[in-house]
Amino acid sequence: MNTIKKNILKSVLLGLAFFLQSCGAYNFSGADIGTAQSFQVNFFQNYADQTPGSIIVPGLDRDFTLALQDLINDLTSLSLTGSNGDLLYEGEIVEYKVVPMTATADQRTAQNRLTMSVNVRFFNTTKEDADFEKRFSFFYDFDAAAPLPSVQAAAHEEIFERLTQDIFNASLGNW
Numbered sequence: 001m002n003t004i005k006k007n008i009l010k011s012v013l014l015g016l017a018f019f020l021q022s023c024g025a026y027n028f029s030g031a032d033i034g035t036a037q038s039f040q041v042n043f044f045q046n047y048a049d050q051t052p053g054s055i056i057v058p059g060l061d062r063d064f065t066l067a068l069q070d071l072i073n074d075l076t077s078l079s080l081t082g083s084n085g086d087l088l089y090e091g092e093i094v095e096y097k098v099v100p101m102t103a104t105a106d107q108r109t110a111q112n113r114l115t116m117s118v119n120v121r122f123f124n125t126t127k128e129d130a131d132f133e134k135r136f137s138f139f140y141d142f143d144a145a146a147p148l149p150s151v152q153a154a155a156h157e158e159i160f161e162r163l164t165q166d167i168f169n170a171s172l173g174n175w
Contacts, residue, residue, distance in 0.1 A: 031076050031172040033087075035126045039078045040085025041069045044118060048096040051117075055096055057152070064093060064118065067160040071168055089167070091120040094135070098148060101141060109144040114151075116159050122171045134170060138162040 046061040048054040068089060073080055078087065095117035100109040117137035124130040140155035 031168070033076055033078060033172060034124075036078060036086035036124065038081045038085045039072055039076070039087040040081050040083065040089070041065055041072070042088070042090035044068075044091055044093055046093045046096075048093050048116075051095045051097070053097045053099070055098075057096060060096065060156075061093060063156065064160060064163075068164045068167060071164040072172075075168060076172070086125050087171070088123040088125075089120060089171070091118055093117070094119050095137070100144065111141055112144045112148075113139050113141050114148070114155050114159070115139040116163065118163060118167075120167055120170075122167075124171070130171070132170065136163050136166050136170075138166070 042065075044061050044065045046056055048060075049056045069080055072078065072087075072089075093116065095115060098112050098114050100111070101113045102109070102111040115137060116139075117135055119133070119135050121133045122131060138159050140151070140158050142151045142155065
């Protein structure tokens with residue numbers, strides 16, 4: 001009886017090994033990286049002040065660039081490189097502004113909306129028909145009584161999460 005258990009265990013382990021081997025190209029993010037092995041994210045310059053009503057926030061460009069690098073690094077097996085990446089992301093921050101969204105009965109602003117937009121150019125050296133240039137935008141609504149600096153950390157976290165995920169899905173999403 002002990003020999004039968006050992007043979008069953010060997011069969012299960014061998015079957016599991018074959019199963020895992022056959023699933024080698026699968027990843028849980030659904031990313032279609034093809035034959036790419038590396039990616040590069042160039043620094044996203046902040047040109048938001050060229051859009052009427054937008055403001056420049058120091059460090060926003062660095063923080064966004066790092067957020068995009070981190071997301072791609074976390075969701076793929078690609079290596080981050082400083083040059084000659086198989087996948088290249090570049091662009092600029094083109095909008096960062098706060099506008100009033102809702103008013104109270106006495107005509108005061110009740111809620112503000114912070115909107116951030118980035119222009120992205122994506123190049124895939126392993127699959128050139130995947131290249132694109134596209135604008136991505138997202139927003140964060142907050143109470144008008146709160147000053148912008150008091151909500152910026154939470155706003156950036158939410159906006160960066162959505163923008164980077166949208167960029168990832170547009171460039172590597174295989175849904």
